[in-house]
Structure formats: structure tokens, C-alpha cells
Amino acid sequence: MRIPSGNPLADDGGMTDNRAASHDGTATADTVFTGGTVLTVDEDFSTAEAVAVAGGRILRVGTRAEVLALAGPHTETVDLAGAALLPGFIEAHGHPTGEMVMAGPDSVDLRASVCPTAEAVLTKLRAAVDAAPSDGWVAASGWDPLLLSDLPTLSRALLTELSPRVPLSVMHYSGHAAWANDAAMERLGITRDTPDPAGSVYVRDADGEPTGEGREYPAAGVIMGPGRLVPQGEFGPRLEAALRISAAAGVTMTGDLAFSPAAESTVREYFAAGTAPVRMRSYEISGIRDTIPRAEETDPFFRPVGVKIWSDGSPWVGNIATSFTYQGGHAADVIGVSEGHRGCSNYTSEQLLELCRRYMVQGWQVACHVHGDVAVDEVLDVYETVLGENPGTEFRLRMEHCGSITPEQVRHAHGLGVTISFFPAHIHYYGEVLREFFGERADAWVPAGAAEECGMRFSLHNDPPVTPENPLLNMQTAIDRTTRNGMVLGAEYGVSVREAIRAQTIHAAWQLHSEHEAGSIEPGKLADFVLLSDDPTRVDPGGIGAIRVLGTWVAGRQVTGGAPVRR
Template sequence: MAAESESSPRFADVVFTSGVVLTMNPDQPLAEAVAVRDGRIVAVGTGAEIEPLTDRSTRIVDLGGRCLMPGFVEPHGHVTEEAFVLGPAVDDIRPATIPAADDVVAAIKAAVAKRGGGGTCCYGWDPLLQKGLPTPNLAWLDSVAPDTPLVIMHNSGHLAFFNSAAATWLGLSKDTPDPAGARFGRTADGSLDGAAYEARAVGACLHPFMPKPGEWPAVLNAEYARLNKAGVTTCSDMAFDAKLRPALAASSPTVRVRMYEMSGPKMGSDITPDNGDDLVKQVGIKTWADGSPWVGNIATSFPYLTNDTTRALGLEPNHRGRANYTPEQLKAIGEAYFPAGWQLACHAHGDEAVDMVLDVWGKLLAAYPRDDHRLRLDHVGTMRPDQFERAAALGITATIFVDHLYYWGDVLVDDLFGPEHGAHYANAGSALKAGLRISFHNDAPVTPVEPLRNITEAVTRLSKSGRVLAPEERITVDQALRAQTIDAAWQLFADDITGSIEVGKYADFVVLDGDPRTVDPARIADILVDATWLAGQCVYSRHAPGETES
């Protein structure tokens, strides 16, 4: 049994017993009981070994054969963005919410009628999954809302559409400059065409809909509850706006939050890397080398297919996306933040974008060597095996958006890239073979927070229709579990306090109604989260109070 020293106080506050404990600790991978005191793990072992740590005041949680694991870690999410877009000011039209195109259009029209002159913002437009959506050009947007502001966000978060009334309301015009790393769509004469691409241009369309300072705590607390329901105890905010620090401080987190501030024109943060505590801390800086595959702006060495789908997206024949930054701009961002001690995380989907980042970061690491930098490539949809090997040689890690395979797997092969590139997407097998320490994420609100589905996808590589995509890229259940727990915590510089069930770490747990190692891999996504615990406190239960205890 692993336990703390004998000189410490003896009895536990909480004991979990009579279950299957998957620790994610290679030195003690399995146990059947865990003891917790003051929010920390004090012993891991058999029921008989843990029993002496209990007295009449100890809370006993009888697992009844269920599975206890470290709480899941979401290493690339958007806490504040999802809190906003799933909050009261925005209408949810995501494919997960409204699958049919006609229903999406009806929902937008109903939202315009309901919200009127106060402006309407809808999130989740996705013509690849909601087949049959109209082309959201300025004429169509103005026909839907001729007199009131209307903004529609694409499900990817990398594109927004706005009508003429919204442009006036937002102060956007022909003379509005494109922000760094972003742009507005324009007609031949330079007039705005109602489209905004990438974070800073999209953000310029959203600010009137943002919660007021006094409203932020409630919408953030609702987001924490959504994460806990999925079994998540640690998450990241990958496009954190420093202006929201007071709002975050006023909320009541029931997850550990790790923020990545957006790189901006001022090229610096107003805090240092030694900020925060074990619950809330900023650990890095985020930037975007390219965009989203679903809107045609990832930087690849190969073209998109030319077909009705890509034409409907507005892509010319043999279209290839482009990077958001030049190598010189990306170098300037790195030199502004990395020598100051920050971890860097860069969104890079296309293989050309990955090459650019590896080139820039390789020179950055040579100029400013650091033993433990954990530089991150995020999403890496079309990253090649040789690029994973190159990243491993530089000590660079990757977090993979493996859930793309489920929702968009058929689209990737049939509509966008063909079998050669579309099937070989999110190549977790190649990443592990190259020696990378990887994680999985959902990029919420792009897809729902569903760590168990990520594990299913990494092990099966099944699209929603049941097609298997590049089976040679499958990984084992144990590897996938690590990617959603301890290795994800490591990427967030939180593996010293969470991500595995070991003495001294926080009691951050998820209780599952099944063991992911023993069910059909295709059914791992169907396992239910029974409870979530943070620092020894139950923050979510599927059952009535007391129902899971004895």
C-alpha cells in the first residue's frame, strides 16, 4: 500500500472502497480503495489496508464495484467562451443541438423576432454537418434581419457572419483595418462583405453580447457544472482575455482552471508565470498558426477537393488554406513571451502550419534553451509522422482533437480531403510511435465536453457512420486513458498535483459506472459519469444525495 508517513494524523475524512481504482500511476496501476484527508490522498491500496484509517467520523463511499479514476483533464477548452455562447445572450444552433438545416434557419428567425433591436447572436452554424444551409452572404443576412443587428458564429469559432445593421452597430466599415492574425471579408472595392475570420476579427463582432461584469460569475459557474457532469476536474481556457480576470476571481470554480492568454498587439502579459494557485492559474500564451478545416483556412501542402461541398464553402478549385502569421510574426510572438518564462501553445491544423511552427520554435529553443518548456502544438489534424518525430526531438508535445473523427470523419474523407489525407487525420498512433506525450481534447464549445468519447475515438477511429479511419493509427485503451488524465495534466503543468491517484495529490476523482478497460471499446463513450470529486468534495452526482454512499 502507498501511504503517507506514520507520524501524520491517522484517520481519513473520506474513504472510497470496494471498487476498481485505475490510478494512472505506473508504480501502482490498480487498487481497490483510497483514503483522503484535507482534500489530499493519504493512502491507496486494498480495502483491508485502508480500513484502519477510518473511524466513526470518516465518510465511506462504497463504490460497489464501480470504477474510480483520476478526474478527466480537458487540456484545450474554452471555459469563458463556452460560458458565454451557452449563456442567456446567445442562441445555440450547434449541430449537436439542431441537426437539420431548415430547423437552424427557423431558430435564427425566431431568435431575431424574440430579441429585436437588442441584437441577435447565434452560435454553431456548420454547413458541413447541417447539410442544406443557405449561403450566409450579406444579402441573406439582411433578408433575415433587415433592421436589427444579427451575428452568426460558425461552429468552429474561426468565422462569424454579420448583417449590415450589425456592421453599423459595431462600428465596422470599409475603413476598419484587419487585426493582426485575422481579417474581415471584403468585396472587390474593399467594402466589408459580412464575414470575419479568426479570433480578433470574430471577437470584434461579439463584444456587445458579452455578459456584464455582474453576470459573469453565474455563467461561469454554469460552465463549471457542465464540466463536472462530464467528469472533468481540470480544464484549460485556451483563448483567455486578461480583462476577464476579475470575473473569474468572482466565480466559484469547481474545476482547476489553467489559462492561456491570447497573444496580442502589446506583446506581453501584465502578470508573471508565478501567478495564481492550485485552483486557478495562468500557465501560458496562445496563438493561431492557421484556422479551421471546416471553413477552408488551414495551411496544408495539399489542396482541398473540388466538389459541390467545397464550392458551397466558397473555395476555388484546388484551394489551399493559408497561415495566419508569417514566420517573422510568429518569431516575434515567441521572443516576446518565451524568454519571460511562459509556455507557448499554438493552434496548428495544416501540415504547412506545423512546419512553420517547428521551424520557428526550433530556433527559439536554440536561442533560449529551457529544460522543461512543454511547448504545445494544438489540434494537429494533418500533422505527418515525420513532423511528430521532429517535434519529439525538440521536446514539443501535442494535444489532438480526436473527436473530429466522430463528428466530421466522413466529411474529411468524402467532402474535403479524400482518403489519403482525410482518413489519416488526428494521427495519435504516429504521435505515440514518435515518442510524444499526447493528450486529447474537445475544444468546447466546438464539440461537447466528452472525454469518454475521445477515448473511444482514439481506440476505434470510428466515424459517426461507423467507418474506420486509418486503423493503423489506433492506440490502446491504457494509452488513451493516460492522454485524458495524467499526460493532459502534464501538458498543463499540473501533473504534480492531479492527473493520477497517488499519495500527496489532490483527491480529484471521477466515478464511472463501468471500467473502460473491460467494455467494448466502441461503448466506452456510453459509460456514465456517476460522480465527480474535487479535492475530496463531491461537485457532481448523478444520484440523489446519499444514494452512492454507505
């Protein structure tokens, strides 16, 4: 699917068009940005001194004199004070409609960044249960036994002990598994006779009884029950809160890679106001609808662009399809897998082919979550088959995360025209765990350097809320491949500074079918910017993650950051 760009000045980026004309017929700028370095991230990676904005779009990029020539009596000038202006970062793989669940006052967020100890996690759960009405439901997210290794083993029995009467369900931080207590399982009506949903399982014991665990979507979603549903009146404010978390990190556009069609009308209503702090491109969860209506859309704030399929699971749950095995050890014990364990795919090759073909023939871009090298081969085989059935069609097929993809598989993907979105935060947060799990195979985890070497357009992502939104740290990790504890995994798979920046801007825009309007600072494009305390091309790469986001602009409107100097 290719969304036509049309005339880049035909709409105003979602803002009111208040451009004025000067006496000679040229447009007058609403705002001028000057006094710092402008990294345009255009084809030549050129720099400029100033940018003029009118009607929510970029009017001129050039020298200070060239840009100020477009200023009128009512033009606002933003003094960059020596800072660096870049195109707004683009989160190619996020979950804003999932993250908004954590933005409510009743959210039970157990992530290690919020609850830094096991005791804090259990205390928060007990408090939520004590505060819940008898007919309520407590749904918590972010259980992370790898960062908090003294957490008890999550089980139906543990949750029943914590909450004997009120339904309680807990989502693993990866989003690939969830557990429920007795009360929740009874209310859900899940028994030994309940069939497994397609692409997922209700885990059962040796006698065939449900253990309370659901692995993969939709089973994990069912296990979470109604506790994660957002009340209609709170939808807009919660989505706004989730998007503002991304905006504070310099993000101006995000993909939603697990979008439910049930939310579409409410999401469209929210974005119709044209004041959202971040733009969104959605990928609908596969299997909910066999046929997804398509229309040629040009809304700069929200557009559906694809379909998401989970071909395998998470290394932190033990269900990725690999040719190699887990090596055992403490970390493996924590997640309940033994030495020699291998995961498997969520679908047979035939099922995956049918699923991909179903949506591709409708013209949708498909994005397959895939971690294991065996699953990568399965996805590439399916993509190659359907591409062969539809010669000449541009699908921009995506593969997500690609933890154990090999350099050879990267080259094969590139040869097919398949693009990858890598997850370098796995290295930063869990590099030592990966080494314990997989030994030397961990050195080639998310080998983004192989993608740069073969010329692939790839992106980097944080998969928020799985890891906190932090494009700058993402770039640093993709470059130096250093964990938070200082271990380096496979330095030869690092990327260049420029390619890391492209991967969080123009390449990500391309993956989201938005390169005609976002991802670089060029005339006619949306005036979406991030202001950084330092130029990432001029600092030591190991310090890129320490650069501060000073402000974020969407359609020329500042949405985060302190007040810049204006004249």
C-alpha cells in the same frame, strides 16, 4: 515555464482542511472510497482497492484494509458498488469562458446538437431577432453547414434579410469565422478603409468592400460585437454553468485556450471561493498584451500558465495551410471552396517568430493552434529557433489539434520536446467530410498513434463548445478511429487503451503544468475523481464511449452524479 509543486500537502486543494489526527499521530480520513476498482494511472498503471481522502487531498491508496485503518468515527465511506474510480478527466484544450456565453438565458445556440435541422436554426434566429429591442444586438453561435447541409449560405445579405434593423451576427461553429448584417456593420463602423487586425482579416469583395465576414481572432470577435458580452452580475453563474457541463462528463480540470485578460479579476474572484466544480488553467490570447505579468502561483483552482496563438485556421472554413489541396465536391461547395484550393497561415514566418519569442522570453508556455502540414513546419521551425536561443529552459511548447500533421513531423516535434494535443472528435463527427475534402490524406488525420509510437506525452481534447465535452468518446475514437457512421480512418494511427486514458488524465495534467497535483490517484495529489460504470480497460474499446459517468469529485467533494451508497 515550470510551476513549482512545493509541498503537495501544503494546501488543501481549495477546501477547508478538516483533517483530524488519530491517537498515534497519523491523519484520519475524511472520506474512504472502497468497493470497486481504482485505476490510479500512476507510472505503473497500477490498480488498488480503496482510497482515503483528507483535507481535499489523497491520503492513502492501497488495499481495503490499509485504507480503512485510517477511518475514524466521523469518516464517511463511499461504496463504489463495483464501479471504476479514475483520476478526474482533464480537458487540455477547452474554452469555458467562451462556453459560458451559451449558458445565459439570452444565448442563441445554433449547434447541430441543439438545433438538429436547418429550419430549427432559422426559426431560432428569427425568434431572437423578434424578441430583441431595437437598440439591442443578437449574437448567435454554432452555425454548422457541414452537419446541416441544407442550411443556406451564410452572408451579410442573408442576415440582413433575417434582421433588417437589429444588429445580428453569427459565429461559425468552429469559432474561426463570423458574419454580420448591415445594421451590425454600420454600428461597428467597419468600412473598406478599416485595417485588418493582426493575424485575421475582414473579408472583402472584388471592389474592396467588407462582405460582413471576419476570419480568425480578433476580426471574428469584433464582428460578433457586444452581443457576446456577459453582464458583470451574471459572470459567476454562467461560468459555473459552463463548468458543470464539463463536470458532468467527468472533467475535473480544464484549460481555457482563449482567455481574455479582461476577465481575469472576475475569474479569480469566482475561483477564490474554492467551490468550483472544475479547476482551470488559462492561456491568454496573444497580441492583447505585449507583456504579461508573471508570478509563481500555487492556487489549485485557477492559474495562468500560457499564451495561445492561432497559426492557421479551420478545415471547415478552408483556411488551413497545407501542401495538399481540397478535392472539391459537395462538402467543399458548402463551405465555399473550389477544387485545388489551399489555405494559408495567419502570420508570416517572421511574424510568428516574433510573437512566440515575445512570450517565451517572458517564461510563458506557448500553445499554437495548427492544422495544416505547412503551418506545422512553420511552427516547428519557430519553436526550434527560440529553443536554440534559450537552451536548458523547459517551456513544454504545445501544438493544438494537428489535423494533418505527418508522422515525420510528430517525430520532429518530439525530438524538440514539443507536445501535441489532438482533436479526435474531428474523426467522429466529420470523418466522411474529411475524406471528401482530402481523399486519402484523411486517413492520417490527427495521427495520435504516431505520437504514442515515438514516446511523446500527448493529450486528447474536445475543444468545447466546438464539440460536446465527452472524454470517453474521445478515447474510443483515438483508439478505433471510427466515425459516427461507422467509417474507419487510418486504423494504423490508433492508440492503445492505456495511452488513451493517460491522454485524458496524467499527460493532459503535464501539459497544463499540473502533473504534481492532478492526473493520477497518488498520495498527496488533489482528490479529483471520476466514477465510471465500467472499467475502460476491461470493455471492448468500441464500447468505451458508452460507459456512463456516475459521479465526479473535486477536492473530495462530490460535484455531479447521483448519491453514491454511503456508510
